Amino acid sequence: MAKLRRQTRPLTKEESLERWQAAVKKKATHRKRVSLIRMLIFTTVAVFFAFLFLMPIFLTITNSFMSASEISANYGQVFATSDSGGRVFISERVNLKFIPDMVSFSQYETFLLRSPDYLIKFWNSVILVVPIVVFQLAIASLAAYGFTRYQGRIKEMIFFLYIILMLMPYQVTLVPNYLVSEFLNLLDTRWAIWLPGIASPFAVFLLTKYMRKIPTSLMEAGQIDGAGEWQLFWRIALPLCKGAIGSVAILVFIDYWNMVEQPLILISDSLYHPLSVFLSKINEAEIGLAFAVATIYMIPPILVFLYGEDYLVEGITYQGGIKG
Amino acid sequence: MRSKTIKKLIAIILIITMQATLVTACRGDNSGIDPDTIAFLPIYHDIEFGDNTWLQSIVEHEGFLYIYTSSWDEATMESSSKLSQVEIATGAITEIDISAFALPDNANVSNMAFNQQGNMLLLVSTWEFDDFSYTSTHALYEITLEGQIVSTSDIGNVLGLDDNSWLQGMNSNGQGMLVFVIGSNMGTYNLVALNSEGELIGRIEYSDYIDSLFISADGDVYIMGFSRMMGSMGRGLKKADFATGSFGSDIEISEISPYGNTSFGSGGTTGILLSDGNTLYEIDLESTETLRLLDWIDADILGDNVRNFGILENGDIWLMSQTYMSQGGSSMEIVTLKRTTHGELPRRQYLTYGGMWVSQDIKAAIINFNKRSDRYRIQIVDYANSFSDDYQAAVNQFRIDIAGNNSPDIINLAGMGVSQLINKGVLADLNPLIDNSNINRADYLDNILNAYSKDDKLYAIIPGFAITTLIGHGEKLAGIDRWNVTEMIAWAESFPEATLMRATASSLMYTLVYLALDRFINWETGEVDFTGNEFISIMEFAATFGEQWDDWGNPDRIGTHEGFRDGHYLLLDGYLYSLESMQLNDALFDGDAKYIGAPVENGSGIMINPSTAIGISNRSKHKDGAFAFIEYLLSDDFQSKSKNPFSYFIPVKHSAIEEIIAEATNVQMNDGIEWSRTSWGYDDITVEIFSSRNKEFVDEFYRLIMAADELQDYDEQIINIIQEEAESFFAGSKSAMAAAEIIENRVRLYVNENR
C-alpha cells in the first residue's frame, strides 16, 4: 500500500474534492490516450491468438472436402500407408492446403452413404454419452444439495475424498472400474460405461461449489414460509443453479464425448464402440476418410457449445475458488 | 433415545442387505445352460457303403432317403450302381432293384426327384467326349419304386439346351414341380420350371451364379444367387416370379453368416430350413423371421460336411454328411437328431476350448472326442469369429480371458506370445500329467514334444506341425550347414549379380532381424544396441530390396523356376509339410536343392511352424478332462493319416510319420508303368510327383524334422517398433543412423518396462 502523502496542512472539504476531481480528470485524459494504443496492441495479440486457436479446426473442416487422392498427394509423406497398392502420386513436400484444389464430397459420401459402420458408431457415441450426462447431473445436483446443507466434518471429509478422486487420471480409476464391472458381469455391455460415468464425482464437485454460494438467507426465508426440505431443493436451489447445471452438463458432455480408454477396455465388441475410439483407429487405416469423420465428430460438441455458451460462461464465472 | 438407535440400526441393516442383494442379483448366471432348452441327441445309423463308392445323388421323400451310388470294384475293374432306400427313423436299408433299366457306362444320375404319383424321376446325364469338347445328353427317367421304367423323355429339348449351355441341376418339391438350373457359357444362368405334366411354367434368366435353390410345397421357388453387385456379401436370396419372368428383390436374413455356403432343406413348421455351415435355421421367407434350431457342432456334427438335411414329421432332424478322406474317397453318415431337452442329455462335464480361428482338423477332433467321451464335452470358443472385423481386438480379448477368470480350459497358444503367459503362471505344467498317463515319450519326436518347455516345465503340446526353412542351390551353399545374419549377408554379397530372395525390405527384416533379436537386446541388463554396426548394416542391406512386391501382376516378373535356374535369386522361403513338397523344391532348383535354416545365433535355424499348440489353463477345474483331449490328439486316431481325414500336417508320433513315409514311397505300378501320384505346379513349373522319387528324400526329411528347434514365437511389439521406424528409412526420408537411434530409444523403453 502506498504510504499516505504527507500534508502541510489539512485540506478543507472543498479543496480535497477539487483535487480529487482534477486528479480524476488528468488520469482520465491520460488514460484515454494510452488506452487507444493499448487497445490496438491487445486487439492484434488477441486476433493472433484467435487465429492460432482456430486454425487447426478450420483446416480439418476444409480438408474434409478434399478427395482421397488429393489427400494422399499432399499428405502422403505423413500418412504413408503401405497398402497404397497402385501408383499413387505423393508429392515430395507436404503441402498444407487451406483450400482444396477441387472441392469434393467424396469423403462425406463414403462416410455417410456407403457404409453403415460409421453411422452406427456415431449413434453409439450418442447413446453412451447422453444418459451419462443426464443421470450424472441428476445425482450430482442431489448430492450437491446434500453437501451444501448442514455441513459437518464427515461431509467435509467425503467432499475432500471426491476432490481426490476427481483428480485421478483415467488409468488409476479404470482398474477399479474394470474389477467391479467384471464382478457384476457387466463387461462388454454398455452398463460398464454408463454406471461409472453416472457415479463420477466431477459434476458433484462443481455443482457443490456453486450451490454453496447461494445465500443461506434465501433458504431460511423459504423455511419460514413453511417449505419442506424437498421443496427447498426443487423450487429454490435447483432453479438458481440452472446456469451451473448447464455449464457442468456441457463440460461433462465434452469429457465423455472424447472418451477412448474406457470403451476400449470395458467393451470388447467393436460393434458397440463409440466414434471416438473408431476415429483414433481410422487415422492409420483410412486417411482418406479421416478428415470428414473428424469434422462430423466435431459437430455435436460445437453445437452444444454454441447453444450453451452463455450458460457455460455464467457457470464458469462462479467457479473461481475451490473452497468457496 | 434407545428406540431411535434401534431404528437407525434396522435402517442400516436394511440398506446393507438391499445393496447386497442388488449386487448379487446383478451378477449374471454363468453356471451353465438352462436344462429346459431344446437340445438334439444324435443317433448314428451305421450304413456301410463299401470302399470306392461315391454318391451320385440323394433325395428324401416321406421319411425315406433314396441314395444312388456307384462303386468301383478293383478286382474286376468294373463299376456298378445301386439304388438304396433308407428309412430315416430306423436306419433300415433296402435295395431297389434297378437291373431293369441299364444305364450306359458313361451315364450318371445327377439328380433325383419324386412326382405326385409317387414315382421317382431320375435325371440321367450322359457325357460324350470327343477330341475337342464334351457333348451331353440328358434324359428324364420315370421309374416306380420297384424299379420299373414308366417313361423316359429327352429333357434337353424341352429345356432348350444347346452347345453353349449345360444342365446344372434339377430340383423338385415332391409335388411334381421340377425346376432346372441351366448354365451357359455367357456366365448367365437360367431357371426353367416345369409343372407335373411336364409343361413349361416359365423361364427366368439370372445374371450370375446360382448357388442353391429351394422349392416350397406350394410351388414358390427361391434361389440363393451370387451377385457381384452385392459387395462383400456377394450373395442374395431372391424369390422367382415366373409370371413376370424375373426375380424379386433380395431378402435380407441377417442371422446367416456371410461366409461359406448355404443349403436348403425342407420340413419343420415353416417348411423351409437353411444351414450356413454352422447353424441350422428354420426360416419364413415371407416375413424373414428365423428360428435358430441348433449349431451343428452342439450335436457333434461338422456342419460343412452336411449334404442334405431336413426335419421329419415328429420333429427330429435328419441329415446326411459326407467326409472326404485325405487319402481319397469319402465316408458317409446318416444321422437322426432326436429332439429332446438339455436336461435329458447324458450328463457330462463341460470344458471350453479357446483359440483364434479354430481349424477344421481341431474342430473334427473335438467332435470326435465329444462323440467318444462319456465324461467330457468340449465347447468351442472361436475368438476370431466373434470379432469378425477386428483381429486385434480378438487377440486382446483372448489374452485378457486367458489371464483372467474367464480362461478356456484348453487353449490354442500358437502365435500368442507364450513367454509372457508362462511368466504369469497361467499355463499348467504338462509334464506331471504326461508322466502319470499312458503316453510314452519315446513314441514322439523329442524336439517337437518339448518345444514349448522352459525350466523343465512343459506348457504346450504340438500335435501337428510344418517346417519352415530356407532353400538354395547345394552348389552355392557348399560347406555351409547353418549361419547367422552376418554370415548370410556376406554369402549373399559373394554373388553380386543375384538377389538374396524375393522380398521387400520389410519382409526381409523378418527373416534377418526378428529371429535373432537376442543379438541386439539383453533382457537381463536391459541393454539395447541398435546403433552399432551390425544392425545398421542389416538395415542397409534390407533397404536395397525396395518396398514393392514383385507380384503376379507384374508383366516383367521372373518365374520362380527361372529365377533360381538362371541365378536371379539365391534362396527360397520354404514351407515343408510332406515328402511331395520336397520333390517340388528339388525341381525348382534343378535337382540341387539344399535345405538350410534361417540365420540365427544358435541352433539349426529350422523353424517349427505349429498348426496348433495346445495348453491347459492353470485355473481350469477340469485339467484331467483337458488332458484327455490332449491324449486324444496324441493318439493314432488323430496322428495317423489313414484315420484322420483332416491331417494336413506332419504328425508328432513316430509311427504316424513312418506310416506317411511308407505310403508316400509305396510304388504302384500299372501295366509296368508307374503312375504319378499327382502333379503340382508352382508358378512357371509343373512337377509330376512319383512315389519312387519320394524315397530319395526320406533321409533329408527326417533330418529336417529332427533338427527343427526354433519356434516362431516372437515379440510382436518390438517388431512393430522396428518396422515403423525402419519404414521411414526405407522410404528415404531418414538416415539409417537416425532411424536406428529412435529404434534403440523406443525398444529400450519397452525392454525396461518389461524386465
Next chain:
Amino acid sequence: MKKNLRSLRKKSELKHKERGKRFSIACLLPSVFGVVLFFIAPFFYVIYYSMIDNPINREFVFMDNFAIVSGNAAFQQAASNTLKFSGIAVPLAVILALMLALMLNSRIPFRSQFRTFFLTPMMVPIASIVLIWQVLFHFNGIVNEMMLLGNMTKIDWFKSDYAPIVVVILFLWKTLGYNMILFMAALSSIPKEIIEVASMESARPFQIFWLVKLRYLSATILFVTIMSLINSFKVFREIYLLTGDYPFDSVYMLQHYMNNMFGRLDYQRLSAAAIMMSIAMVIIIGVMFLTENYFGRDIEG
C-alpha cells in the same frame, strides 16, 4: 408463557433441523453409493492386488511390487517425464492465461467473439485435431518445411527430445481458453472500489496488480491450477494418438506405463503404480490447499 413459546419454537426448529439433516444425507446417498461401489471399494481391492505376487498363487508379498515398480527404469523415466511436463506446462497454462485475461479485460472490441474463439479448442474432440497436428509437426511436415526455408535443419518433432515441446503446445492450445475465461470472470468480480482507492493513493498499476488483485485471485489461481493439472494428465490421450504405445522416451508418461501394464495384464505392477500415483496426488493437492489457505485468508468472509 414466553419461555414455553421459545422452547416450542426451538423444538420445532430442532425438528426442522433433524429432518433437514436426514434429508440432506438422503440426497447424498445415491452419489455416495455409486462412488463407493465403483471407485472406493474396488480401490481397496487394488491395494490388495498390489500386495500379492500373482492372481493365481495370491501370496502376500507386501511391498515387493512397489519396490519392483519404483526400481523399474521405465517407470522412473515415466515419473520424471510426467513431473517435468506438469511442472512446466501447468504454470505456463496458468500464467499465460492470466496475462491473456488481463489483456482481454481491458476495453477491446469483439470481446465476446474472442471469447468464443478461445473456447473452441476445448470443445473440439482431440481425435479430430490430431490429424492436423501430425501434418504440422511430422518430419516432413509444415513446421519442418518452414525451418528448412529458414536454413535450419529438420527436427524430428515427435521422435526426439523436442517432443515434449509439441505436447506442451498442444496442451496450451487446449486449456488456455478455459483458464482465460475463469480468470476473466474472477477479475470482473474484484470489487472496483478497492482498485479505485489504490490508484488514488498513487499506487502504480503493477503494485495494484501484485498486492491487490492477486489476493482476490488466489482462490481462482488455485482452482485453475488444479483444473490444469487434471487436464495435463489427460494429455496422455493426445500423446497416445500421436505416437502409440511406446513413444520416444522423452514423452513416455506414467499413464503410458500404466496403460501398457494393463494391456499386458500385469495387474500387480499396475496397481502398485496407481497407488503410488494416488499418494503423490494427495500430497500435491494437500500442499496446494495449504498455500491457498495462507494466501487467501483475509479474503474469505
